[in-house]
Amino acid sequence: MRSQKSTKRTFAEHVYDVLRRIPKGSVVTYQDVAVALGKPYAARAVGNALNANPHLVEVPCHRVVRSTGDVGGYARGSEQKIALLTKEGVRIVDGVVNIAEFRWANLSISSRG
DNA sequence: AAGTTGACGAACG
DNA sequence: GCGTTCGCCAACT
Numbered sequence: 001m002r003s004q005k006s007t008k009r010t011f012a013e014h015v016y017d018v019l020r021r022i023p024k025g026s027v028v029t030y031q032d033v034a035v036a037l038g039k040p041y042a043a044r045a046v047g048n049a050l051n052a053n054p055h056l057v058e059v060p061c062h063r064v065v066r067s068t069g070d071v072g073g074y075a076r077g078s079e080q081k082i083a084l085l086t087k088e089g090v091r092i093v094d095g096v097v098n099i100a101e102f103r104w105a106n107l108s109i110s111s112r113g
Numbered sequence: 114a115a116g117t118t119g120a121c122g123a124a125c126g
Numbered sequence: 127g128c129g130t131t132c133g134c135c136a137a138c139t
Binding site for chain 2: 029030031034041042043044045046047048049050051053061064065066067068071072073074075078081
């Protein structure tokens, strides 16, 4: 089946596809998502993509946090983002998550797998 | 086509 | 360690 990323679609669409690979109880940084797409410097573009938030319920956008551990922002409010992560088992303190513990390392797209 | 914006990141002071 | 500045990329106007 190859990866469908060959399809034109916007950069944002690829972002949503990557977020769906994030398991419950784990989080990733904007940079990790950008790297997974092959653009390690597109962290801002990733954030911009999530800003549109067209699949708020299907894509776990709340599992994306900043490299500093700060939960960053959320279309529904950072409070909601923190609440969702906490309910999934992610430990958040003062709006900051320990990415050293919860950061997901298998974010690669892997054409086959 | 060109300029502005933004849920970021790293470097500088 | 904290606050500010520059730099990157894609989408929107």
